[in-house]
Amino acid sequence: MAASTTLPSTATPIAILPSQADSSILLSNVRYYSATNYTRIVIDLSKVPDYKVTVEGGYIVVNLRSTRVSKEETYKIRDGLVKDVEVLSGDDHSKVRIGVEGIPLYRDFTLEQPPRVVIDVLRRGQPSIPSVVSPPSVSGEQKPLVQGAMPQKEETQVRGKGRFLVVLDPGHGGEDAGAIGAMGTKEKDVTLSVSFLVRDELVKRGYRVALTRDRDITIPLEERARIANRLKADAFISIHCNAAFSPSASGSEVYYMALPTDSSAMAVALRENMELGLDKEEVKKRTDVLVRILEDMMKNAKINDSAKLAESIYGAMRGRLEIPVRRIAQAPFFVLRGAMMPAVLIEVAFISNPREERLLRDASWQRKVATLIADGINRYLSSIR
Numbered sequence: 001m002a003a004s005t006t007l008p009s010t011a012t013p014i015a016i017l018p019s020q021a022d023s024s025i026l027l028s029n030v031r032y033y034s035a036t037n038y039t040r041i042v043i044d045l046s047k048v049p050d051y052k053v054t055v056e057g058g059y060i061v062v063n064l065r066s067t068r069v070s071k072e073e074t075y076k077i078r079d080g081l082v083k084d085v086e087v088l089s090g091d092d093h094s095k096v097r098i099g100v101e102g103i104p105l106y107r108d109f110t111l112e113q114p115p116r117v118v119i120d121v122l123r124r125g126q127p128s129i130p131s132v133v134s135p136p137s138v139s140g141e142q143k144p145l146v147q148g149a150m151p152q153k154e155e156t157q158v159r160g161k162g163r164f165l166v167v168l169d170p171g172h173g174g175e176d177a178g179a180i181g182a183m184g185t186k187e188k189d190v191t192l193s194v195s196f197l198v199r200d201e202l203v204k205r206g207y208r209v210a211l212t213r214d215r216d217i218t219i220p221l222e223e224r225a226r227i228a229n230r231l232k233a234d235a236f237i238s239i240h241c242n243a244a245f246s247p248s249a250s251g252s253e254v255y256y257m258a259l260p261t262d263s264s265a266m267a268v269a270l271r272e273n274m275e276l277g278l279d280k281e282e283v284k285k286r287t288d289v290l291v292r293i294l295e296d297m298m299k300n301a302k303i304n305d306s307a308k309l310a311e312s313i314y315g316a317m318r319g320r321l322e323i324p325v326r327r328i329a330q331a332p333f334f335v336l337r338g339a340m341m342p343a344v345l346i347e348v349a350f351i352s353n354p355r356e357e358r359l360l361r362d363a364s365w366q367r368k369v370a371t372l373i374a375d376g377i378n379r380y381l382s383s384i385r
Protein backbone atom coordinates (compact mmCIF):
# COMPACT_ATOMS: atom_id res chain seq x y z
CA MET A 1 0.00 0.00 0.00
CA ALA A 2 1.02 3.59 -0.41
CA ALA A 3 2.84 5.02 2.53
CA SER A 4 1.85 8.24 4.14
CA THR A 5 3.42 10.70 6.47
CA THR A 6 2.37 13.46 8.72
CA LEU A 7 4.03 16.36 10.41
CA PRO A 8 3.81 16.77 14.15
CA SER A 9 1.18 19.47 13.78
CA THR A 10 -1.31 17.00 12.39
CA ALA A 11 -1.70 14.47 15.14
CA THR A 12 -4.60 12.79 13.43
CA PRO A 13 -5.10 9.25 12.21
CA ILE A 14 -3.15 8.85 9.05
CA ALA A 15 -3.57 5.28 8.00
CA ILE A 16 -6.61 3.15 8.49
CA LEU A 17 -6.66 -0.21 6.82
CA PRO A 18 -9.87 -2.06 6.02
CA SER A 19 -11.36 -3.68 9.09
CA GLN A 20 -10.51 -7.29 9.39
CA ALA A 21 -12.54 -7.99 12.54
CA ASP A 22 -9.91 -10.31 13.82
CA SER A 23 -9.04 -10.25 17.48
CA SER A 24 -6.32 -12.82 17.17
CA ILE A 25 -3.57 -10.68 15.65
CA LEU A 26 -0.35 -11.18 17.55
CA LEU A 27 2.36 -8.58 17.92
CA SER A 28 5.34 -10.87 18.12
CA ASN A 29 8.35 -8.63 17.99
CA VAL A 30 9.71 -5.12 17.60
CA ARG A 31 12.96 -4.46 15.77
CA TYR A 32 14.80 -1.28 14.93
CA TYR A 33 17.49 -0.03 12.61
CA SER A 34 19.40 3.23 12.93
CA ALA A 35 20.14 4.83 9.55
CA THR A 36 21.79 8.19 8.96
CA ASN A 37 18.60 10.19 8.57
CA TYR A 38 16.05 8.08 10.33
CA THR A 39 15.46 5.28 12.78
CA ARG A 40 13.26 2.49 11.51
CA ILE A 41 10.97 0.71 13.98
CA VAL A 42 9.56 -2.53 12.60
CA ILE A 43 6.56 -4.08 14.35
CA ASP A 44 6.21 -7.75 13.47
CA LEU A 45 2.65 -9.06 13.52
CA SER A 46 0.77 -12.20 12.55
CA LYS A 47 -1.33 -9.98 10.26
CA VAL A 48 -1.38 -6.26 9.46
CA PRO A 49 -4.11 -4.79 11.70
CA ASP A 50 -6.14 -1.59 11.53
CA TYR A 51 -3.88 0.97 13.04
CA LYS A 52 -3.45 4.67 13.53
CA VAL A 53 -0.51 6.79 14.49
CA THR A 54 -0.74 9.83 16.73
CA VAL A 55 1.75 12.23 18.19
CA GLU A 56 1.35 12.77 21.94
CA GLY A 57 3.93 15.09 23.41
CA GLY A 58 7.33 13.66 22.65
CA TYR A 59 5.87 10.33 21.66
CA ILE A 60 4.79 8.74 18.42
CA VAL A 61 2.04 6.31 19.41
CA VAL A 62 0.99 3.47 17.16
CA ASN A 63 -2.43 2.12 18.12
CA LEU A 64 -2.93 -1.37 16.77
CA ARG A 65 -6.52 -2.55 16.83
CA SER A 66 -7.52 -6.12 17.72
CA THR A 67 -3.93 -6.92 18.50
CA ARG A 68 -2.45 -8.63 21.50
CA VAL A 69 1.16 -8.63 22.53
CA SER A 70 3.18 -11.64 23.46
CA LYS A 71 4.91 -9.61 26.17
CA GLU A 72 4.92 -5.99 27.35
CA GLU A 73 8.40 -4.68 26.86
CA THR A 74 10.57 -1.57 26.71
CA TYR A 75 13.41 -1.36 24.23
CA LYS A 76 16.15 1.18 24.94
CA ILE A 77 17.42 2.58 21.66
CA ARG A 78 19.11 5.89 22.52
CA ASP A 79 20.60 6.47 19.08
CA GLY A 80 20.24 10.23 19.37
CA LEU A 81 16.88 10.21 17.57
CA VAL A 82 14.77 7.63 19.38
CA LYS A 83 15.01 7.21 23.14
CA ASP A 84 13.03 4.06 23.62
CA VAL A 85 10.13 1.99 22.37
CA GLU A 86 7.48 0.63 24.70
CA VAL A 87 5.14 -2.18 23.76
CA LEU A 88 1.93 -1.86 25.78
CA SER A 89 -1.07 -4.11 26.02
CA GLY A 90 -4.69 -2.84 26.16
CA ASP A 91 -8.14 -4.47 26.24
CA ASP A 92 -8.56 -5.26 22.59
CA HIS A 93 -5.63 -3.37 21.20
CA SER A 94 -1.93 -2.82 21.66
CA LYS A 95 0.18 0.28 21.61
CA VAL A 96 3.71 0.88 20.55
CA ARG A 97 4.92 4.12 22.07
CA ILE A 98 8.07 5.60 20.57
CA GLY A 99 9.88 8.18 22.70
CA VAL A 100 11.58 10.70 20.42
CA GLU A 101 14.33 13.27 21.01
CA GLY A 102 13.00 16.64 19.87
CA ILE A 103 9.99 17.04 17.61
CA PRO A 104 8.50 13.78 16.35
CA LEU A 105 8.57 13.55 12.58
CA TYR A 106 7.75 10.26 10.97
CA ARG A 107 6.39 8.26 8.09
CA ASP A 108 4.59 4.95 8.34
CA PHE A 109 3.80 2.12 6.01
CA THR A 110 2.98 -1.55 6.05
CA LEU A 111 4.63 -4.53 4.46
CA GLU A 112 3.53 -8.12 3.94
CA GLN A 113 5.39 -11.40 4.04
CA PRO A 114 5.92 -11.22 6.89
CA PRO A 115 3.20 -8.76 7.96
CA ARG A 116 4.64 -5.68 9.62
CA VAL A 117 3.97 -2.05 10.41
CA VAL A 118 6.99 0.17 9.86
CA ILE A 119 7.54 3.57 11.47
CA ASP A 120 10.47 5.64 10.29
CA VAL A 121 11.33 8.35 12.78
CA LEU A 122 12.91 11.07 10.65
CA ARG A 123 15.76 13.31 11.64
CA ARG A 124 14.59 16.89 11.51
CA GLY A 125 15.94 19.05 8.71
CA GLN A 126 17.25 15.99 6.90
CA PRO A 127 14.27 14.36 5.33
CA SER A 128 15.35 11.21 3.56
CA ILE A 129 12.72 11.83 0.94
CA PRO A 130 14.06 12.64 -2.48
CA SER A 131 12.84 15.62 -4.44
CA VAL A 132 11.53 15.17 -7.91
CA VAL A 133 13.05 17.42 -10.51
CA SER A 134 10.62 18.23 -13.28
CA PRO A 135 11.34 19.75 -16.65
CA PRO A 136 10.36 23.44 -16.68
CA SER A 137 7.85 22.89 -19.47
CA VAL A 138 5.89 20.52 -17.29
CA SER A 139 5.57 22.13 -13.90
CA GLY A 140 6.79 25.68 -14.47
CA GLU A 141 9.60 25.34 -11.99
CA GLN A 142 11.70 22.75 -10.26
CA LYS A 143 9.67 22.14 -7.19
CA PRO A 144 10.50 19.49 -4.67
CA LEU A 145 7.75 17.35 -3.28
CA VAL A 146 6.46 18.49 0.08
CA GLN A 147 9.38 18.09 2.43
CA GLY A 148 8.66 15.66 5.22
CA ALA A 149 5.69 14.17 3.46
CA MET A 150 5.66 10.90 1.66
CA PRO A 151 5.76 11.55 -2.03
CA GLN A 152 2.49 10.95 -3.80
CA LYS A 153 2.09 10.75 -7.53
CA GLU A 154 1.65 14.31 -8.63
CA GLU A 155 -1.99 15.18 -9.17
CA THR A 156 -1.39 17.42 -12.13
CA GLN A 157 -2.59 16.33 -15.54
CA VAL A 158 0.79 15.69 -17.01
CA ARG A 159 0.98 14.71 -20.64
CA GLY A 160 3.90 13.72 -22.75
CA LYS A 161 7.17 12.56 -21.28
CA GLY A 162 6.57 14.49 -18.08
CA ARG A 163 4.17 11.81 -16.98
CA PHE A 164 7.12 9.45 -16.59
CA LEU A 165 9.22 9.53 -13.46
CA VAL A 166 12.68 8.02 -13.50
CA VAL A 167 14.43 7.23 -10.21
CA LEU A 168 18.20 7.19 -10.46
CA ASP A 169 20.14 5.41 -7.77
CA PRO A 170 23.76 6.53 -7.36
CA GLY A 171 25.45 3.41 -5.98
CA HIS A 172 26.99 3.37 -2.49
CA GLY A 173 27.50 6.58 -0.51
CA GLY A 174 28.39 7.71 2.99
CA GLU A 175 30.34 5.06 4.87
CA ASP A 176 30.21 2.83 1.82
CA ALA A 177 32.71 4.14 -0.74
CA GLY A 178 32.16 1.25 -3.14
CA ALA A 179 35.17 0.21 -5.19
CA ILE A 180 38.24 2.43 -5.11
CA GLY A 181 40.59 2.88 -8.08
CA ALA A 182 44.39 2.95 -8.03
CA MET A 183 44.31 6.75 -8.21
CA GLY A 184 41.98 6.84 -5.21
CA THR A 185 38.80 7.46 -7.18
CA LYS A 186 35.80 6.38 -5.15
CA GLU A 187 32.92 4.64 -6.85
CA LYS A 188 30.41 6.51 -4.66
CA ASP A 189 31.63 9.86 -6.06
CA VAL A 190 31.58 8.75 -9.68
CA THR A 191 28.10 7.26 -9.38
CA LEU A 192 26.78 10.48 -7.87
CA SER A 193 28.34 12.68 -10.60
CA VAL A 194 27.10 10.44 -13.39
CA SER A 195 23.63 10.30 -11.83
CA PHE A 196 23.43 14.10 -11.69
CA LEU A 197 24.37 14.21 -15.36
CA VAL A 198 21.84 11.54 -16.32
CA ARG A 199 19.25 13.53 -14.40
CA ASP A 200 20.13 16.69 -16.35
CA GLU A 201 19.90 14.84 -19.65
CA LEU A 202 16.53 13.26 -18.78
CA VAL A 203 15.08 16.56 -17.57
CA LYS A 204 16.25 18.10 -20.85
CA ARG A 205 14.30 15.36 -22.67
CA GLY A 206 11.17 16.20 -20.67
CA TYR A 207 11.16 13.57 -17.93
CA ARG A 208 10.69 13.93 -14.19
CA VAL A 209 13.59 12.55 -12.21
CA ALA A 210 14.37 11.77 -8.58
CA LEU A 211 17.59 10.53 -7.03
CA THR A 212 17.74 8.09 -4.13
CA ARG A 213 20.54 10.27 -2.79
CA ASP A 214 21.84 13.65 -3.87
CA ARG A 215 24.76 13.79 -1.48
CA ASP A 216 27.26 11.61 0.29
CA ILE A 217 25.01 9.63 2.62
CA THR A 218 24.52 5.99 3.47
CA ILE A 219 21.29 4.43 2.23
CA PRO A 220 20.53 0.75 2.85
CA LEU A 221 20.24 -1.28 -0.35
CA GLU A 222 16.71 -2.39 0.47
CA GLU A 223 15.67 1.24 0.89
CA ARG A 224 16.64 2.27 -2.64
CA ALA A 225 14.05 0.35 -4.64
CA ARG A 226 11.53 1.19 -1.94
CA ILE A 227 12.08 4.88 -2.63
CA ALA A 228 11.28 4.22 -6.28
CA ASN A 229 8.21 2.20 -5.28
CA ARG A 230 6.91 4.94 -3.01
CA LEU A 231 7.38 7.49 -5.78
CA LYS A 232 5.64 5.11 -8.22
CA ALA A 233 8.54 5.52 -10.59
CA ASP A 234 8.35 4.26 -14.16
CA ALA A 235 11.98 3.17 -14.27
CA PHE A 236 14.68 2.53 -11.69
CA ILE A 237 18.32 2.84 -12.72
CA SER A 238 21.08 1.94 -10.28
CA ILE A 239 24.45 3.32 -11.36
CA HIS A 240 27.73 1.65 -10.40
CA CYS A 241 31.34 1.12 -11.41
CA ASN A 242 32.75 -2.32 -11.87
CA ALA A 243 35.91 -3.66 -10.23
CA ALA A 244 38.06 -6.72 -10.77
CA PHE A 245 41.34 -8.09 -9.54
CA SER A 246 42.73 -7.94 -13.03
CA PRO A 247 43.47 -4.33 -14.00
CA SER A 248 42.84 -5.26 -17.62
CA ALA A 249 39.17 -6.09 -17.05
CA SER A 250 37.28 -3.43 -18.97
CA GLY A 251 33.99 -2.24 -20.35
CA SER A 252 30.38 -1.40 -19.55
CA GLU A 253 27.65 -3.81 -18.61
CA VAL A 254 23.90 -3.50 -18.14
CA TYR A 255 22.19 -5.85 -15.72
CA TYR A 256 18.64 -6.70 -14.83
CA MET A 257 17.35 -9.05 -12.24
CA ALA A 258 15.45 -12.15 -13.11
CA LEU A 259 14.08 -14.19 -10.25
CA PRO A 260 14.88 -17.87 -10.32
CA THR A 261 12.48 -19.58 -12.73
CA ASP A 262 9.12 -19.59 -11.00
CA SER A 263 7.10 -21.97 -13.16
CA SER A 264 8.85 -25.14 -12.10
CA ALA A 265 8.94 -24.03 -8.48
CA MET A 266 5.20 -23.41 -8.60
CA ALA A 267 4.55 -26.73 -10.25
CA VAL A 268 6.44 -28.51 -7.51
CA ALA A 269 4.64 -26.54 -4.79
CA LEU A 270 1.23 -27.23 -6.34
CA ARG A 271 2.00 -30.89 -6.66
CA GLU A 272 3.09 -31.06 -3.05
CA ASN A 273 -0.10 -29.32 -2.12
CA MET A 274 -2.20 -31.85 -3.98
CA GLU A 275 -0.46 -34.70 -2.24
CA LEU A 276 -1.31 -33.48 1.22
CA GLY A 277 -4.67 -35.24 1.12
CA LEU A 278 -6.52 -32.07 2.03
CA ASP A 279 -10.16 -31.60 1.13
CA LYS A 280 -11.00 -29.88 -2.13
CA GLU A 281 -11.79 -26.54 -0.51
CA GLU A 282 -8.46 -26.43 1.31
CA VAL A 283 -6.54 -27.39 -1.80
CA LYS A 284 -8.31 -24.64 -3.73
CA LYS A 285 -7.48 -22.12 -1.01
CA ARG A 286 -3.85 -23.09 -0.99
CA THR A 287 -3.69 -23.01 -4.74
CA ASP A 288 -5.16 -19.52 -4.78
CA VAL A 289 -2.57 -18.36 -2.27
CA LEU A 290 0.21 -19.83 -4.37
CA VAL A 291 -1.09 -18.31 -7.56
CA ARG A 292 -1.39 -14.92 -5.88
CA ILE A 293 2.16 -15.10 -4.57
CA LEU A 294 3.39 -16.05 -8.00
CA GLU A 295 1.41 -13.28 -9.70
CA ASP A 296 2.88 -10.78 -7.26
CA MET A 297 6.34 -12.02 -8.02
CA MET A 298 5.78 -11.81 -11.75
CA LYS A 299 4.22 -8.38 -11.41
CA ASN A 300 6.86 -6.97 -9.14
CA ALA A 301 9.83 -8.40 -10.91
CA LYS A 302 8.85 -6.83 -14.23
CA ILE A 303 11.36 -9.14 -15.77
CA ASN A 304 10.44 -8.63 -19.40
CA ASP A 305 10.18 -4.87 -19.05
CA SER A 306 13.50 -4.75 -17.24
CA ALA A 307 15.05 -6.76 -20.05
CA LYS A 308 13.67 -4.27 -22.60
CA LEU A 309 14.95 -1.33 -20.59
CA ALA A 310 18.36 -3.00 -20.35
CA GLU A 311 18.35 -3.63 -24.12
CA SER A 312 17.50 0.00 -24.84
CA ILE A 313 20.32 1.30 -22.65
CA TYR A 314 22.76 -1.25 -24.00
CA GLY A 315 21.73 -0.40 -27.55
CA ALA A 316 22.25 3.31 -26.93
CA MET A 317 25.71 2.80 -25.43
CA ARG A 318 27.04 0.12 -27.72
CA GLY A 319 29.68 1.26 -30.17
CA ARG A 320 29.56 4.84 -28.91
CA LEU A 321 32.15 4.68 -26.15
CA GLU A 322 35.93 4.32 -26.16
CA ILE A 323 35.52 1.18 -24.11
CA PRO A 324 33.76 -2.06 -24.94
CA VAL A 325 30.08 -2.17 -24.06
CA ARG A 326 30.20 -5.79 -23.14
CA ARG A 327 26.81 -7.27 -22.53
CA ILE A 328 23.39 -7.40 -20.94
CA ALA A 329 23.26 -9.89 -18.11
CA GLN A 330 20.92 -11.13 -15.39
CA ALA A 331 21.99 -11.38 -11.77
CA PRO A 332 20.39 -11.29 -8.36
CA PHE A 333 21.33 -7.77 -7.29
CA PHE A 334 19.89 -7.01 -3.90
CA VAL A 335 19.37 -3.37 -4.82
CA LEU A 336 16.98 -4.30 -7.62
CA ARG A 337 14.96 -6.71 -5.53
CA GLY A 338 11.45 -5.54 -4.83
CA ALA A 339 11.47 -2.82 -7.48
CA MET A 340 7.93 -2.65 -8.85
CA MET A 341 8.98 -1.05 -12.11
CA PRO A 342 11.51 -1.90 -14.83
CA ALA A 343 14.84 -1.83 -13.05
CA VAL A 344 18.41 -2.12 -14.25
CA LEU A 345 21.89 -1.76 -12.82
CA ILE A 346 24.57 -0.22 -14.98
CA GLU A 347 28.25 -0.92 -14.43
CA VAL A 348 29.53 2.14 -16.24
CA ALA A 349 33.18 1.04 -16.49
CA PHE A 350 35.91 -0.67 -14.47
CA ILE A 351 37.28 1.64 -11.82
CA SER A 352 39.99 -0.98 -11.32
CA ASN A 353 41.23 -0.46 -14.88
CA PRO A 354 43.67 2.51 -14.91
CA ARG A 355 42.50 3.78 -18.30
CA GLU A 356 38.85 3.51 -17.38
CA GLU A 357 39.47 5.09 -13.98
CA ARG A 358 40.84 8.13 -15.80
CA LEU A 359 37.73 8.22 -18.00
CA LEU A 360 35.47 7.86 -14.97
CA ARG A 361 37.13 10.93 -13.44
CA ASP A 362 36.75 12.94 -16.62
CA ALA A 363 33.72 15.24 -16.53
CA SER A 364 33.28 15.26 -20.31
CA TRP A 365 33.39 11.46 -20.48
CA GLN A 366 30.90 11.27 -17.61
CA ARG A 367 28.63 13.56 -19.63
CA LYS A 368 29.02 11.36 -22.68
CA VAL A 369 28.04 8.20 -20.79
CA ALA A 370 25.19 10.03 -19.04
CA THR A 371 23.85 11.21 -22.39
CA LEU A 372 23.87 7.67 -23.78
CA ILE A 373 22.19 6.27 -20.66
CA ALA A 374 19.51 8.97 -20.94
CA ASP A 375 19.10 8.14 -24.66
CA GLY A 376 18.53 4.50 -23.73
CA ILE A 377 15.99 5.34 -21.03
CA ASN A 378 14.26 7.72 -23.43
CA ARG A 379 14.16 5.03 -26.11
CA TYR A 380 12.54 2.60 -23.68
CA LEU A 381 9.99 5.01 -22.21
CA SER A 382 9.07 6.30 -25.68
CA SER A 383 8.22 2.73 -26.64
CA ILE A 384 5.66 2.24 -23.89
CA ARG A 385 2.30 3.88 -23.85
Ligand SMILES: [Zn+2]
Pocket residue numbers: 171172178179187239240241
Ligand atom coordinates in the same frame (compact mmCIF):
# COMPACT_ATOMS: atom_id res chain seq x y z
ZN1 LIG B 1 28.81 -0.59 -6.93
